[in-house]
Amino acid sequence: MNLARLRRLDTLFLRLFLLMWVTLVISNVVAFSAASPFGTSWVGRLSTEGVAALPPLPSLPPEGLMDLRRAPPGQPGRAPGPAPRPDGADRPEHVHRDGDGWPVMPARSLWLDYALRALLIGVGAAIGARWLSAPMRRLAQASGTLSQGLAEGRDPPALDERLGTVEVRDSAQAFNTMARALKHQFEQHGLHMAAVSHDLRTPLTRLRLRLEQLPPETAHAAAQDIRAMDELIDASLAVVREQATAVPPALMDLGAMLQSLADDRAELGQPVSLAEPAEDAAPLRVRARPASLRRIVDNLVDNALRYGHCARLSAQAGEGGVVVTVEDEGPGIAPAQLQRVMQPWVRLQAEGPAGGPDGRPSGSGLGLAIALDLAQREGGRLGLDNRTEGGLRATLWLPLA
Template sequence: MMKRWRERLGRLDSLFLRLFLLMWVTLVLSHVVAFSVVSPVGTRWMGRLSTEGAAALPPLPSLPPGNPLAGDGGRPPGPAWRPPAPPMLGPDGERRPVGGGMPARALWLDYALRALLIGVGAAIGARWLSVPMRRLAQASTTLSQGLAEGRDPPALDDAHGTVEVRDSARAFNRMAQALKHQFDQRSLHMAAVSHDLRTPLTRLRLRLEQLPSDAARAAGADIRAMDELIDASLAVVREQATGARPALLDLGALLQSLTDDLAEQGLPVTLVGDGEAAPALHVRAHPASLRRVVDNLVDNALRYGGAARLGCRRVDGWAEVTVDDDGPGIAPEQLERVFQPWVRLPDGTGTSGNGLGLAIARDLTQREGGTLTMGNRAEGGLRVSLRLHLE
């Protein structure tokens, strides 16, 4: 029985009802306080309230009589001001007040007290009604961070509050679960594709035995590169799906290792920076994701610029990694567009690609709390700058 009554009352609870009750209580309270403090009639019934009870309460006017802009408050001339008599019936049957108004000083004090109390009521009401919005904003921030780190989305309380608050909480919870499902499905499909590529690669290795030795070695190197790419993709998906915590990494050592691996393959990749080959800068990030970002940037520089020069330095509390190339550069109005998925700018070189490398690199960088920007160098070519927070 009580539960049914609570459900019925819950359906009536709304922002309109709460605002109506709050403003009604505030207005009544402002009248009572102003009348009790300013009006001589009001100050007398305060003393009689303990003995006569509610019978001592006088009628409360919505506003005190008088004009606050007049010097005398609109009261008639005389040696001393007395409170106006109660309204009486005039000859035409209408109620007309007898006597003058209150002094201007008392009127201003009355109005000030009312404005102050109404302002306090409005502040309390704004804070009271904004609590659900603050919870929604906090849950939205937590949702984006949780999806990026593979955690379960937050759930808002949809059993308490006004009708509008409960409906908003239910809609947010449904949206959060749908987004989590989409992220999980995307990661699952990516992992499945990477995993299924193992089978054709294994068959290719078996067929290499029928090729001449030189061709077999070249094809074997390509297969190893594909294996490494698959391993890197699976590692990134695994970090995101399991919610692995970021690790403390030596950024200089990571760049040095990557540069050495590519240089051994005969690729024009070098590491330079402020007089040191690999400055010791420590950042907190997911190793596989950070390696994938740098790999994509270097691959893009080699494909379109012919060479890649990596730099590493400290800039205002950030660790900055730069990747320079010697390519033709990009028109300034296209510098942001190339970070969008499936965008490939015409360069006349005939190089292949799907326009995903830079988009993936920026997405992974933002997941690590960093920034990825691009600009043309004065001496020619492009510079891509990756910044991560220093530890």
């Protein structure tokens, strides 16, 4: 029988069957030796009788009891065999007997026998559970690191497809195939985003050239829009570059980053403000990828400006990390829609400057979804809730460095 055929026979059923059989035999030997009236007398006979001296399987009565219970030929209910000697020389000492003089196992020894068997089978089951679940633990560990590895641009973990039973090897092969497909999809997704962002440079360059033909006031406003688009393209390319090249998180001063963002928005005439930190407050330092973190807060600010007319930023330490909040003065969101609005392509009805002629918002429904995805990749959490005084509050939690 070649090795390949043996590997096909190596199944979870066969392993469990062999394990429980070995456990049962060991429990029988130990329990019989410790609990039966004959003790370990069979050990001394191994050298002379060989395998015949071993205790019987659990489904059969002990060999010594079978010998002692042999009755004269023809007596019903007794195994055939020679009658015991009248002087009792063939009867071991300290053997309990029933009313007919036949040996029986005492109640104490019987319960000890059951306890020892249960203990040994339990130990065998514990060892077997750990042995048989080892491949599942490896699969769970690989699955747990898969998403983080893909987010950081690292190669997905690969399971050894040559180890374990048929079921384990099939699962490892399926996992490796899935991980490679996900890696390819992530790379293609990033490539498409980079290509779109790069291709937008050409029409923006043409727009800059045509600004010279516009009146100065109109040209200035258009130049600001083009500048904002350039910054958005640069931010998108930076995020894709961080993910594609597996840039490790860097130590950042969160307060300085938020102040820079608020200043840039104020230069564009947007109503964005940052709450002043307390005088004795320590700098808030987090470990994150700069472009990704900037994109998260930018998207939250854009959402607040589009639907809430203003954006008020604040940051403080709390809950074992740093909490960044972005508040607005808009109508808020219905509680039933708070989770749904963070899904891709979801746009709620809007009124006022944010909505179009049909009452639909002008956005694409991707801002919050992108912010949520990037926050999770940075090990943070993002949530939305309505303020009691009106408006929406976006809360970003990040772990401290």
